[in-house]
Amino acid sequence: MDPKTDLLFPKLALTGSPRRPLPTPIAYFRSRTVMKNIVTVCAVVFLFGCGAQNGSAENTDSPEAIKTPATVEQAAKVLDLATFPLMDGAKSAESRHVANLSYVAPGDPKKALEFHRKTFVAQGWKELPNSTISDESASAMFARDGFVVSLSVIPFEANGVSVRLLNLGNVKPGKLPVPPNAKAVYVGDPTAMYETDAAVAATADAIRNLFVAQGSVPYGKAGDSDFFKQNAILVTSTVSSAPARGGKTMIQYSNQLISSDIPAPQGVDDLRYVDEPPELTFATANQDAVVDFYRKALAAAGWKSTMDKMIDVDGKPTMIFRNPAKEMITLSMPYVLGDKLGVSVRFQSAAQIAERDRKIKEAAPALRAAAEAKAAKEAKEAAELAERNKVPTVAVTLPADAKDVKQTKDSIKFTVGKGKAKAAVESFRKQFRDAGWKEDVASLERMAGTLLFSKGDGQSVNITYSDTGFMPTEVSLSSMRVELEAAK
Numbered sequence: 001m002d003p004k005t006d007l008l009f010p011k012l013a014l015t016g017s018p019r020r021p022l023p024t025p026i027a028y029f030r031s032r033t034v035m036k037n038i039v040t041v042c043a044v045v046f047l048f049g050c051g052a053q054n055g056s057a058e059n060t061d062s063p064e065a066i067k068t069p070a071t072v073e074q075a076a077k078v079l080d081l082a083t084f085p086l087m088d089g090a091k092s093a094e095s096r097h098v099a100n101l102s103y104v105a106p107g108d109p110k111k112a113l114e115f116h117r118k119t120f121v122a123q124g125w126k127e128l129p130n131s132t133i134s135d136e137s138a139s140a141m142f143a144r145d146g147f148v149v150s151l152s153v154i155p156f157e158a159n160g161v162s163v164r165l166l167n168l169g170n171v172k173p174g175k176l177p178v179p180p181n182a183k184a185v186y187v188g189d190p191t192a193m194y195e196t197d198a199a200v201a202a203t204a205d206a207i208r209n210l211f212v213a214q215g216s217v218p219y220g221k222a223g224d225s226d227f228f229k230q231n232a233i234l235v236t237s238t239v240s241s242a243p244a245r246g247g248k249t250m251i252q253y254s255n256q257l258i259s260s261d262i263p264a265p266q267g268v269d270d271l272r273y274v275d276e277p278p279e280l281t282f283a284t285a286n287q288d289a290v291v292d293f294y295r296k297a298l299a300a301a302g303w304k305s306t307m308d309k310m311i312d313v314d315g316k317p318t319m320i321f322r323n324p325a326k327e328m329i330t331l332s333m334p335y336v337l338g339d340k341l342g343v344s345v346r347f348q349s350a351a352q353i354a355e356r357d358r359k360i361k362e363a364a365p366a367l368r369a370a371a372e373a374k375a376a377k378e379a380k381e382a383a384e385l386a387e388r389n390k391v392p393t394v395a396v397t398l399p400a401d402a403k404d405v406k407q408t409k410d411s412i413k414f415t416v417g418k419g420k421a422k423a424a425v426e427s428f429r430k431q432f433r434d435a436g437w438k439e440d441v442a443s444l445e446r447m448a449g450t451l452l453f454s455k456g457d458g459q460s461v462n463i464t465y466s467d468t469g470f471m472p473t474e475v476s477l478s479s480m481r482v483e484l485e486a487a488k
Contacts, residue, residue, distance in 0.1 A: 064145050065170065066145070066146060068231070069169070069171050069232070070169060070231060070232055071231045071232050071261065072098055072099075072232040072257075072261055074231075074232075075099070075147065075167065075232055078144065078145050079123075079144070081096070081098060081100060081101040081167060082096050082098055082101070082349065082351060084101055085119050086103055086105065087103075087106075087111075087163070089105055089106045090104070091104050091105065097349070098167075098257070099166070099167045099232075099257040100165065100167065100259065101163075101165040102162070102163065102165075102276070103162075104161065104163070105160060105163065106159055106160050106161075107159075107160065107161055108135070108159075108161060109133060109134065109135070109136070109138035110133055111161075112161045112163055113131070113133055113138040113140060113151070116140070116163070116165075117140065120142040120149070123144075124144055125142040125143065125149070127142055128141040128142065128189060136155065137152070137153060137154050137155075138152075138153040139153070141190070143189070145170070146170040147167060147169065147170045148167075148169070148170075148189045148190070149165060149166065149167050149168065150166045150168060150190060151164070151165055166256060167257040168189070168190060168254075168255050168257065169234075169256060169257040170233070170257075173187070173188070173189075173191050173235075173253040173254060173255055174187035174188075174192045176192065176211075176253050177214060178194050178207070178251060179196060179203055179210065179251075182194040182195070182196040182203075182251060183196065191252060192252070192253045193250065193251065193252050193253075194251040195245060195248045195250055196248065196249050196251065197249070198249055200224075200239055200240060200241055200249050203251065204226065204239040207226070207237050207239065207251070208228075211235070212228075214230070215230055216228040216229060217229050217230065217264065218266070219234060219271065219273060220264075220272050220282075221271070224238050225238045226238075226239075227273070229261075229273075231261060232257055232258050232259075232261050233255055233256075233258075234256050234258050234273065235254070235255055236252075236253070236254045236255075236256075237252070237253055238250075239251055258273065258275050258278065259275050259277075259278045259347070259349075260275075260278035260347035262279075262345050262347055263293075263294070263298070263301075264280055264282070265289070265293045265294075268282040268283065268284045268343075269284070269340065270282055270283050277346065277347070277348070277352075278346065278347040279344060279345065279346040279347070280344075280345040280346075281343065281344050282342075282343050283337070283341065283343065284340065284341055284343055285339055285340055285341065287310075287317070290331075290341075290343055291310060291319065291331070294321070294329075294331055294345070298321050298329065302324060303321040303322065303329060304321065305319055305321050306320045306321070307319060307320060313332070316332045316333060316334045317333045318330065318332040318333075319331045326350040326353060326354075327347065327349055327350050328347070328348045328353055329345060329347050330345070331343070331345050391481050391482050392482055393482070393485050394435075394461070394479070394483070394484055394485065395485045395487055396412060396428065396431065396485065396486055397487050398414060398486050399420070399423075401420070402475075403415050403416070405486060407486050409483045409484070410483065410484060411476070411478045411479070411484065412486050413474065413475070414474075414486075415474050415475070417473065418467065418473055419467060419469075419473075421465040421467035421473045421474070421475055422444055422445075422446060422449060422465065422467065425444060425451060425463055425465050425475060428463050429442070432451075432453045437455050438454050438455065439451065440453065440454050440460075447466070447467055447469070448464075448466050448468075449464070449465055450462070451463040455482075457481060458481050459479075459480065459482045460479065460482075461477060461479045461482065462479075463476070463477050464476050
């Protein structure tokens, strides 16, 4: 697909429907990230027993395990959820990326759990303890080569289930750095919790320094949570006060793999990342600085812009980047809020692009036929309107001695000899009366006069003359909704 197509179809989702437009309020970026983490934390606490000590599964590392936070490419070699098998009868996936997969299928939670259990085991994964199953839901975790994947299943409509798979990455929360004197409360595969007597703000600062010192990049903030990214591992660090534990400061870590390692400029506001689809959003006051940052940062990773400058697409400044793997990053600025520009940096995989192009190609004949049908309908309507607006032509016989005749479609002017204007107009009077026109006004004097005739559909003809004896004798006819044609 060429760059023009990238610009024409930047929002086409894999489901074939336009992607939801980016909302204007910056608060939306905050809310969807916070709510996602709240739901994740609650699920973890409920399913895996937050109060338990040392809840982590046995060490699942293998000689093949990656010893550093994985890149997207490294993680995809172990497990690519974008190509993971689906249950029989599965409908279109709501989200299908390297690091996450959501879809619906017929069946119940037990059937869904068994299907995924067999699929993971066949691919060399090990099911971790604490799997749960009931009539209402199912959950499980699987490990291989240091990676952990969570599975959750809930009912969907009458006889179906909604399935969600999330790769938590290859960094165990319990291995992440913590400030001195922090005491473990719970350490497991999906999360790790600690408590300390230090103040909340001081603890958050200490954690930020520890992560940066180990090579992580700050990747946004939402409420009590800070986000840090190293390669394709995104860590959520939540620091808050716990009145129920005597006012101690609580630390909670959770990890997830992200499907695209999108670089983030520093010094911007409201930085947020979501993985469904992979998109980084933030606010800035300097468009040129953002464009320059992404030109340089993406070029260093093998990306190239398909245009020299940002182009307006649907009212949004937009720039497209491509790489040799045929992936695409779309940089756009969809709204202005005060003195800030909202920025969206969205990643699409080669598979997504190919699927988009396939859908465009598949839809092209129908779109072409619809466009041709629309054009034919508009042409027919234009012809019908022209026919309705078509006006009749009225032939007017001028006096034999008429001179200096000037004619347009709706007027005729000429001169006659002195003293002959009234007689010329009287001849017109007879012509129009004989043709069935209604005489609305008649004022005929020796030196000047007026006649006004009308007919249906708003047609009218006005005839005037001037015959003073010392100025040129002139006769004038003007019309509305009829065309005049002079003849002698």
